[in-house]
Amino acid sequence: MSLLIRGASQVATPTGHGARRGADLARLDVRPRAVVRCEGDRIAFVGSEEEHDRSFPRPDAVLDAGGGCVLPGFVDPHTHPVWAGSREDEFNRRLRGSTYMEIARAGGGINATVRATRGASRDQLLAAALARLDIFLGHGTTTIEAKSGYGLDLATELRMLEVIRDADRSHPVDLHPTCLAAHEVPPEHRDDPERYIRLLVDEIHPAIAASGLAEAVDVFCERGVFDLDQTRRLLADAPRYGWRIHLHADELSQLGGTELAVELGALTADHLIYVSEAGIRALAASETVAVLLPGTSFFLRSSYAPARAMVEAGCAVAVATDCNPGSSPTQSMPAILALACLGMGLTVEEALTAATLNAAAAIGRAGEIGSLEVGKRADLIVLGAPSYHHLVYHYGVSQIRHVVKNGRLVVRDGLRTG
Ligand code: NIG
Ligand code: FE
Numbered sequence: 001m002s003l004l005i006r007g008a009s010q011v012a013t014p015t016g017h018g019a020r021r022g023a024d025l026a027r028l029d030v031r032p033r034a035v036v037r038c039e040g041d042r043i044a045f046v047g048s049e050e051e052h053d054r055s056f057p058r059p060d061a062v063l064d065a066g067g068g069c070v071l072p073g074f075v076d077p078h079t080h081p082v083w084a085g086s087r088e089d090e091f092n093r094r095l096r097g098s099t100y101m102e103i104a105r106a107g108g109g110i111n112a113t114v115r116a117t118r119g120a121s122r123d124q125l126l127a128a129a130l131a132r133l134d135i136f137l138g139h140g141t142t143t144i145e146a147k148s149g150y151g152l153d154l155a156t157e158l159r160m161l162e163v164i165r166d167a168d169r170s171h172p173v174d175l176h177p178t179c180l181a182a183h184e185v186p187p188e189h190r191d192d193p194e195r196y197i198r199l200l201v202d203e204i205h206p207a208i209a210a211s212g213l214a215e216a217v218d219v220f221c222e223r224g225v226f227d228l229d230q231t232r233r234l235l236a237d238a239p240r241y242g243w244r245i246h247l248h249a250d251e252l253s254q255l256g257g258t259e260l261a262v263e264l265g266a267l268t269a270d271h272l273i274y275v276s277e278a279g280i281r282a283l284a285a286s287e288t289v290a291v292l293l294p295g296t297s298f299f300l301r302s303s304y305a306p307a308r309a310m311v312e313a314g315c316a317v318a319v320a321t322d323c324n325p326g327s328s329p330t331q332s333m334p335a336i337l338a339l340a341c342l343g344m345g346l347t348v349e350e351a352l353t354a355a356t357l358n359a360a361a362a363i364g365r366a367g368e369i370g371s372l373e374v375g376k377r378a379d380l381i382v383l384g385a386p387s388y389h390h391l392v393y394h395y396g397v398s399q400i401r402h403v404v405k406n407g408r409l410v411v412r413d414g415l416r417t418g
Contacts, residue, residue, distance in 0.1 A: 001060050003038040003378070003407055006049060008065035009386040011036060013046075013072050013372040014353040019289055019316035019361035026349040028388070036070060038378035038407035046372050063409060065382045068401055069390070072372050073142030073379035074333035074355050077362035078246070078270050078291050078320035080180070081136075082129045082160045082167075083150045085116025087325045091299075100300055100327065101224060101252060110150070110184040110220075113325050117150035117160070125163045132323070133171045135331040138411055140400040142379035144173060145246070145320075145363045147218055149180030152196075154204050157181045161213035172405040172418075176363045178246055179214035181205065182226055182234045197230055201237065209241035216244040216267065221257035228260055235264055244364060250274040251296070262286045268318070268362045272305045273297060280306070284314040289362040292354070293322040294339035300327055307344035318358040319351065338395040348392050378407035 011034040014020060014027065035052050037045040037059060045052055090103050090112070103109050117125065136144060146164045151157035161177055168175040181204045182197075189196035208214050217238050221231040231247070238245050244267040249257025251271035258279035261269035269283065270291040283290050290310055297304045310317050319340045322328040330336075333355050340351040360370025369377045383391060384401040391399050403411035410418055 001040060001407065002044070003061045003063060003404065003409070004052070004059035005036040005063045005065055005070055005380070005382065005404070007067065008034065008070045008382070009067050010034070010388070011046060011070040011372060012352070012388045014357040015371055015373055016357060017367045019318070019358045019366060020353050021314050021316050022311065025311055025317065025353050025358070026347055028349050028352065036372060036380060038404065041378055041406035043372060043374055043376050043378050045374065063382070063402060063404070066401070067386055069383040069386060069388050070372070071352070071381050071383065071388055072356040072370060073381055073403065073405065074140050075359035075363065075365070075370055076136065076141045076144040076320050076323070076333055077268065077318055077359045078293060078322050079144045080147045080149060080322070080324035081132050081144065082125055082146070082148070082163050083113050083117050083325050084120035084125060084128060085113055085325065087112060090326065094300070105224070109326060111187055113150045114152050114184070114186060118153070118156050122159050122163060125159065126166055129163055129167045130171055132331060133167060133173045134416060137173050137403055137405070137416070138400065138414065139332045139334060139398065140381040140403060141331065141333050142173060142403065142405045143360070143363070143365070143369055144175055145178060146175040147178045147180040148214070149183030149218070152181060152184060152186035154207055157204060157208060158211060158213065161208065161211070165213055172408070172410045176216070176365075177214050178216040178218050179205065179208045179243070180218040180220070181208065182219040184220060184225060197233060200234055205237060205241070209243070214243065216246055217241070218246040218248060220248040221255060221260065222248065222251060223253045223255055228256055231257065231260060246270060250279065258283060262288050267364055270320070271296065273303060275305065280310055280313050280315065283310065287316075289316045289318050289358065291318045291320050291362050292340070292344065293320055293328065294343045295328040295330055295336050296322045298339050298343060299329070304344045307340070307346055311346070311350065316358055316361060317354050318362040319354040320359065320362070334391055334399065335396070338392050341392050342395070348389055351392065352388060378404060380404045
């Protein structure tokens with residue numbers, strides 16, 4: 001099956017098979033009136049319509065971009081998309097002055113979602129996750145990283161990871177599963193967190209590794225959750241399990257999680273609101289991708305990660321939604337782009353690369369997705385606007401008109417088609 005996307009005002013994309021840094025972060029390939037040809041699930045051509053018509057047979061199907069801009073599908077490299085219940089009550093408490101950690105220590109926070117998720121069946125969790133994935137897709141996201149972490153016991157963590165696997169099989173959005181059983185200390189171990197760490201190291205992580213349901217592991221390295229030494233112990237077996245490492249680092253306080261992530265050769269260090277200057281230098285000299293989550297800063301009304309300093313230092317910067325019920329209940333990468341620009345000071349070009357090619361690098365997939373280039377997966381979006389600037393400029397309003405995933409039109413005029 002071949003599909004030709006024509007009638008675009010422009011096709012804009014970063015290029016390459018790895019994360020971009022420094023001045024290269026802003027370098028987009030922008031081709032006025034170009035066409036994109038998909039063959040099966042891959043991109044077969046990007047260029048002028050005349051050249052296409054000379055080189056290729058008539059396509060099986062044509063999508064008229066209607067004068068819109070064509071971009072790569074967004075890659076969201078940090079999400080918590082499986083949960084039950086809702087925490088809008090905490091949102092209002094925070095507006096009245098309570099902090100995220102105060103609410104967590106009073107029985108709310110992650111453990112409130114753990115209670116609801118433990119009580120939900122696999123079918124209920126899957127239905128909720130699929131509904132969330134429809135929203136991801138409608139906002140132009142074609143691939144996500146997906147964490148467990150609202151079970152905090154073996155049975156529920158496995159159930160969450162099975163839901164992620166089943167959602168990946170049945171929904172157009174691709175999901176890359178991460179075990180986040182070390183998201184918080186569950187209530188039954190609060191009196192002795194070391195007991196939960198032993199359980200994670202001796203039973204939960206080995207069983208999840210044996211299940212093959214996770215490709216990466218993550219830890220919430222934070223004051224009052226897991227400290228540096230505990231995080232180190234929790235991640236020691238990751239290489240043996242073939243797991244890549246993500247790390248929630250320096251989100252609510254400056255603990256040095258960023259430096260630890262680099263030391264451990266982590267694929268990503270995430271959040272980094274309180275990263276130190278040494279942490280920035282360490283990141284810049286490493287392959288670890290800095291995954292910045294400006295939606296969380298916005299929603300928790302905290303400061304933003306020092307994105308400009310990181311770009312200038314030469315760090316590989318990506319952005320993500322952090323979609324979760326507590327600190328960032330959104331699936332919208334366009335909203336995150338707006339915050340990346342208006343809150344963190346990235347330019348539109350930098351933010352776009354951070355949400356596509358660099359985000360693909362943050363899940364180890366920059367060779368396969370994240371840009372519109374021959375041989376990559378045919379994952380793209382068509383805006384209802386003539387240039388990529390409108391995605392951020394016209395903030396708060398969805399500009400996503402069509403979405404193509406694996407060479408198939410899955411959203412047409414904002415509606416799911418398959
Ligand atoms: O990335 N920091 C830990 N995890 C999430 C919050 C999860 C929750 O509040 O439910 C985060 O911010
Ligand atoms: Fe998170």
